[in-house]
Amino acid sequence: MLRLPQLRVATPDDLDDALALLRTPGARVVAGGTDILPNLKHRLDRPPLLVSLSRVGALRTIVRDQTAGVLRIGAGVTLTELSEHPDVRAFFPSLADAAGRVASPLIRNMGTIGGNINLDTRCRYVNQTEFWRSAIGGCLKSEGSVCHVVPGGRNCVAAMSSDCVPVLISLDGALLLRTADGQREIPLDAYYQADGTNHTVRGADELTTEIRVPWPGRPRRTGYSKWSVRKSIDFPLVSVALRFDLERDASNAPIVGLRVVVGVLGARPREVTRLDDLLGVPLDDPKVARAVADRVHQQCKPLGNVPYEAPYRREMLRVHTRRAIEALVSAR
Ligand SMILES: Cc1cc2nc3c(=O)[nH]c(=O)nc-3n(C[C@H](O)[C@H](O)[C@H](O)COP(=O)(O)OP(=O)(O)OC[C@H]3O[C@@H](n4cnc5c(N)ncnc54)[C@H](O)[C@@H]3O)c2cc1C
Ligand code: SF4
Structure with a gap:
């Protein structure tokens, strides 16, 4: 059995206290602990202080903000709460679906959306015990x-494997970040960078x-597809989030906007580009599913950072993208 190291843990009740504690050099946040605690057991980090958010109730609300036209989701909302929330299910079904497919029910009851983000x-070479890693001499x-995925590489390409992040990017999500001194808002697609050690x-x-x-401004169809080996408890090995804005609420309506975001490639999600020729084409035209799947395949090249052969994952990405679009067409 792997044990946690000796840890100093602070459990503030109040957001301001949590922010003040986070000024301690090297301090880390723990929310549900379903990611950081296994990593600490693997000795991937040695923080002097963990600041627990478990008692900070202010982070656990979901609010429909009519004035700003947004759904405000507190970072401490659990994945179970998110996937079951009536507004999320009714207006952001791809988000409810992604949150409801993270890991297992027990992990979703503990894990939060802030932790998921x-x-x-x-990476298969780093999410291992310290002893295992010592046998290969560690990595960046x-x-x-060195990097074992890209020999000679100077940059870590470990994969961002969150289920919710590609979906939130496809929905134009933004984050509110706070320190003891102030706050800023940042679009989620600007939050990630291509460095697996600091992503x-x-x-x-x-x-x-x-x-x-x-809040959705016009009719649309959204979806999320995740390929993993075990359906009951597994990280995605490839994933794709889809959003089609439509001229009217019907699957034969012309597409007026679209976002396609792929996960589990490298340290940041990848937005698929060069899709403009599909604007004006009815969603149920078979050319749409084929063209999007082909472009995903052309632009996204998985690496050997997570299990399964990269070329196979690339094919699975194409297949899952096409099937997900076909499911959106036949929905309702
Ligand atoms: C067996 C297993 C299977 C899993 N399968 C999946 C899966 O299929 N899909 C998936 O997406 N995830 C999966 N996970 C990972 C994890 O359970 C989820 O991503 C979960 O949402 C993490 O949330 P948490 O609150 O537990 O995060 P924590 O472990 O508490 O924190 C995770 C990271 O986020 C930071 N953090 C947490 N909250 C904040 C905040 N508010 N502000 C800034 N930083 C913060 C922490 O410092 C830490 O670095 C799996 C984990 C396990 C153990
Ligand atoms: S991708 Fe990153 S984690 Fe994986 S072997 Fe390379 S340096 Fe290590």
Whole structure:
């Protein structure tokens, strides 16, 4: 059995106290603990202080903000609460679906959306015991200076494996980040960077306090597809979030906007580009599913950072994208 190291844990009741504690050099946040605690057991980090959010009730609300036209989701909302919330299910079904497919019910009861957004990157060579890693001499993200995925590479390409992040990007989500001194809002697609050792632009003393998702302005169909080996408890091995804005609420309506975001490639999600020729084409035209799946396949090249052969994952990405669009067409 793997044991946690000796840890100093603070459990503030109040957001301001949590923010003040986060100024301690090297301090880390723990929300549900379903990601950070296994990583600490694997000795991937040695923080001098953990600041627990478990008692900060202010982070656990979901509010429909009519004035700003957004759904405000507190970072401490659990994945179960998110996936079961009536507004999320009715107006943001792809988000409810993604949250409801993270890991297992027990993990979703503990894990939060703030933790899912700030989930550490993952790699088959680093999410191992310290002993296992010592046998290969570590890597850029642990105790070594090489990358085993990209030999000769100077940059860690560990994968961002969150289920909710590609969906939130496809829905134009933004984050509210707070420190003891102030706050800023940042679009989620600007939050991640291509460095698996430091994959967000979050400052050390910044806390994600809220996720803001704009209310849908027009009819649309959204979906999320995740391929994993075990359906009951597994990280995605490839994933794709889809959003089609439509001229009217029907599957034969012309597409007036679309976002396609792919997860589990590298340290940040990848937005698929060059889709403009599909604007004006009815969603149920078979060319749409084929064209999007082909472009996903052309633009996204999985690496050997997570289990399963990269070329196979690439094919699965194409198949899952096409099937997900076909399911959106036949829905309702
Ligand atoms: C067996 C297993 C299977 C899993 N399968 C999946 C899966 O299928 N899909 C998936 O997406 N995830 C999966 N996970 C990962 C994890 O359970 C979820 O991502 C969960 O949402 C993490 O939330 P948490 O509150 O437990 O995060 P924590 O473990 O508490 O924190 C995760 C990271 O986020 C930081 N953090 C937490 N809250 C904040 C905040 N408010 N502001 C800033 N930083 C913060 C922490 O410092 C830490 O670095 C799995 C985990 C396990 C153990
Ligand atoms: S991608 Fe390379 S550097 Fe990053 S964790 Fe994996 S092996 Fe280590």
